[in-house]
Amino acid sequence: MEGREEMKDSLQRYIDSVKDQLHSLSRDIWSRPELSGCETNAHDRLVRFFSQQPGQPWTVQRQYKLPTAFRASWGPAGESVLNVGFLCEYDALPSIGHACGHNLIAEVGAAAAVGLKDAVERQPDPLVPVKITVLGTPAEESGGGKIDLIQAGAFADIDLVFMAHPAQQDVSFLPTLAVAEVAVKYRGKASHASAYPWEGINALDAAVLAYNNLSLLRQQLKPDWRLHGIIKHGGEKPNIIPAYSELEYFLRTPLLSELNDLKAKAEACFRAAGEATGCQVEIDYISHPYFNILPNSTLENLYESNGKALGMEFPEQPAKFYGSTDFGNVSFVVPGIHPFFYIGTDALNHTEEYTEAAGAEKAQLHTLRTAKALAMTAVDIVCCPELLQRVRDDFRQAKLEQK
Numbered sequence: 001m002e003g004r005e006e007m008k009d010s011l012q013r014y015i016d017s018v019k020d021q022l023h024s025l026s027r028d029i030w031s032r033p034e035l036s037g038c039e040t041n042a043h044d045r046l047v048r049f050f051s052q053q054p055g056q057p058w059t060v061q062r063q064y065k066l067p068t069a070f071r072a073s074w075g076p077a078g079e080s081v082l083n084v085g086f087l088c089e090y091d092a093l094p095s096i097g098h099a100c101g102h103n104l105i106a107e108v109g110a111a112a113a114v115g116l117k118d119a120v121e122r123q124p125d126p127l128v129p130v131k132i133t134v135l136g137t138p139a140e141e142s143g144g145g146k147i148d149l150i151q152a153g154a155f156a157d158i159d160l161v162f163m164a165h166p167a168q169q170d171v172s173f174l175p176t177l178a179v180a181e182v183a184v185k186y187r188g189k190a191s192h193a194s195a196y197p198w199e200g201i202n203a204l205d206a207a208v209l210a211y212n213n214l215s216l217l218r219q220q221l222k223p224d225w226r227l228h229g230i231i232k233h234g235g236e237k238p239n240i241i242p243a244y245s246e247l248e249y250f251l252r253t254p255l256l257s258e259l260n261d262l263k264a265k266a267e268a269c270f271r272a273a274g275e276a277t278g279c280q281v282e283i284d285y286i287s288h289p290y291f292n293i294l295p296n297s298t299l300e301n302l303y304e305s306n307g308k309a310l311g312m313e314f315p316e317q318p319a320k321f322y323g324s325t326d327f328g329n330v331s332f333v334v335p336g337i338h339p340f341f342y343i344g345t346d347a348l349n350h351t352e353e354y355t356e357a358a359g360a361e362k363a364q365l366h367t368l369r370t371a372k373a374l375a376m377t378a379v380d381i382v383c384c385p386e387l388l389q390r391v392r393d394d395f396r397q398a399k400l401e402q403k
Contacts, residue, residue, distance in 0.1 A: 003123065004383040008306075008376045010122050011115035015372055018114065023364055025049050026107040030359040033092030036139035039068040042090035042106065046070060046136055049110060055121060058134075065152040066145060068138040074117055075131030082388070083131040084378050085155070085334070086113045087163035087327070089140045099350045101166030101343060101358035102140065104367045108164050108341075109134060111371035116378050130382055133158055137326075144288035146326040150333055160299075160335045160381065160391060162374045163327060166358060167340035167349065170307060170370075171318040172300040174340055177226060177252035178259045179290045179324035184210060184270045186279040190243040200241030204234045206279040207245035213269035214249070225262055226252040226322060248286075252324060256291045257402060291328035294398040298390040299337040299377060306376040307339075310369050323349075332402075335395035337377070341370040 015022070029042045043062070050058045050072035057074075064071040075081065088109035089102040113134045120130045135154060139145035149155065167174075186207055191200030214227055221227070229249030235242030251266055253259045267283055274281030304314055327338045344362040347353035357363060381388050 004379055007119040007123060007379045007383070011119040011375045011379070012372050014118035015111050015115040015368055015375070018111075019364070019368060021049070022107050022111050022368065025110060026103045026367070027359065029090050029103040029106055030098050033097035034090075035094060036091040036142040036145070037068060039090050039138050043068045043070055043136060043138070046088060046090070046106060046110065047072075050134065053114060055118070064136070065154055066138060066148055068136075069145060069149060069154075070136035071154070072113070072134040073131060075120070076129045077131070078129065081129045081131045082382060083133055083157055083159045084116065084382070085133045085135060085158040085161035086374070087146070087161060087330075088134060088136045089138075089163070090136065091138055091141050093141060093350065096350070096352050097355045098358045099352065099355040100141065101349070101354065104166050104343065104358055104363060105163060106136075107367055108371045108374065111368055112162060112375040112378070115371065115375040119375070119379060120382070127383060127385065140326055142287065144290060144326040144329070147288040147329050150329060155330065155334050158334050161330060162337055162378060164339045164341050164370045164374060165325070166343045166363075167321070168342060168346055169318055169340065170312045170314055170342050172303045172307070172314065172337070172339045173293075173295050174318060174321040175254060176293045176328055177224075177254055177322055177324045178256040178292045178328065179250055179252045180259055180263060180285055181287045182249050182251060182263075182266070183284045183286045184247045184249070185282040185284075186245045186274060186277070187282075188241070188243050188277065188279045191241045193239045193241050197241060201243070201278045202241050203245040203277075203279050204242040206273045206277040206281070207231050207234060207247050209276060210247060210270050210273035213273055214266060217265060217269055221262070222258075224254045224322075225258070226250070227262065227266060252322070254292060255402065256289075259289065288326070288329070290324045290326050291332055293325065293328045293338055294331040294395070294402070296335055296337055296391060296394045296398065298387060298394050299335070300339075302377045302380045302387070303337055303339055303373055306380070307369075307373040310373055312369065312373065332399065335391045337374075339370070339374075342366050
C-alpha cells in the first residue's frame with residue numbers, strides 16, 4: 001500500500017510540473033479546430049508532445065493505421081506485461097469548433113499517460129512489468145475512428161483502457177446510447193410544377209412524408225429510445241418537381257440489442273413514404289454503429305475513490321446523458337472506463353458557450369484533476385493483481401448481460 005501511495009503522489013507532482021506544456025497542447029488543438037478525419041494539426045502536435053518527453057523515450061508511430069491516428073508506447077514487451085492504454089480524441093464540430101471539449105480529452109489522455117510513466121519509472125521493482133500505450137483516436141464525432149482501429153487490431157495487445165469526457169458534472173459512469181446513422185434517398189421524376197405537375201413524381205413529398213412518419217412513430221417508442229434527423233436535399237427550384245431528395249437520421253437505443261428493433265420500425269416508415277408517393281427508396285447505413293458503453297464497477301469505484309481524494313464531488317443521482325460514443329465499441333473488446341468530468345461551466349455540450357469554456361483557463365484545474373484520477377486508478381490496478389482480476393470479471397459479466 002505504501003508503494004501505491006508513493007506512486008500516486010509522484011504522478012500528481014509530475015503532472016503539476018508539466019501543466020504549462022499540457023495547457024499549451026490543449027490550447028493549440030482548441031485554437032485550430034479540425035473536423036473528423038482531418039485532424040492533421042492535432043495529430044502532429046500530439047506526436048511532437050510525446051516525442052519530446054524527457055526520460056526514457058516513447059516509441060511514437062505517426063499515422064498509425066489511419067491518416068490522423070497515432071500510437072505512443074513506453075515500456076517492455078512480452079506476454080507477462082500489463083499494457084495500460086489511454087485514449088486521446090481531438091476532432092471538432094462543424095462551425096462551432098471544440099464544443100464537445102475534445103481538446104481536453106487529448107490533454108487528459110496525455111497527462112495521465114506521462115504521469116503514470118513517471119510513477120512507474122520511479123519504482124525499482126514493480127509487481128508486474130508495465131507498458132503504457134497512448135492511442136490517438138480521430139473521428140469520434142463522425143465516422144467512428146476507434147472502430148476502424150479496433151478492426152485494424154490496434155487494441156489487440158491492450159489490457160485495459162482509460163479516457164474521460166468533458167460534461168457538466170463529475171461522474172464515474174453514465175450509460176450512453178447505441179446509435180446507427182442512416183441516409184435515405186428518394187428518386188422520383190422531374191416535371192414542370194405548374195404546367196404539367198401530373199407528369200412528375202415528387203421526391204420531396206416522400207421525404208416530408210417520411211419525416212412526419214418518424215415524428216408520429218415517437219409516440220410508440222420506449223422512453224429512452226431516440227431518433228432525429230434532417231432533410232439534406234429537397235429540390236432545386238420551386239417550379240421543378242423534385243426528382244431527388246435525401247434525409248439523414250440518427251437512431252439510438254440504450255442497448256445495442258435493441259437497435260435492430262428501432263431500425264426495423266424506422267425502415268418501415270421510410271419505405272411507406274416511397275410507396276405512397278411512387279418514389280424509389282434507398283436506405284444506407286453510412287457509418288459504423290456505435291455501441292453503448294459497458295459498465296465496470298471495479299474501475300468506477302476506484303476512480304471515484306481517487307477523485308474524491310483530489311476534491312471531486314460526485315452526485316448521488318447524476319443527470320442522464322443521451323449521447324453516443326465509439327468508446328462503447330472499445331468497451332466491448334477491452335475492459336475500460338469513460339468517466340465524465342466538470343470543466344467549470346454549466347453550459348451544455350455542442351454549444352458555442354461550451355466551446356468557449358473548453359478553451360478557458362478555468363477548465364485546467366478540472367482537466368488535470370481528472371487526468372490524475374485516471375492515472376491513480378491505473379496505479380491501483382498495476383499494484384494489485386486481485387483488482388485486475390476483478391476488472392476482468394466485471395468485463396465478462398457486463399458482456400454476458402448484453403445478450
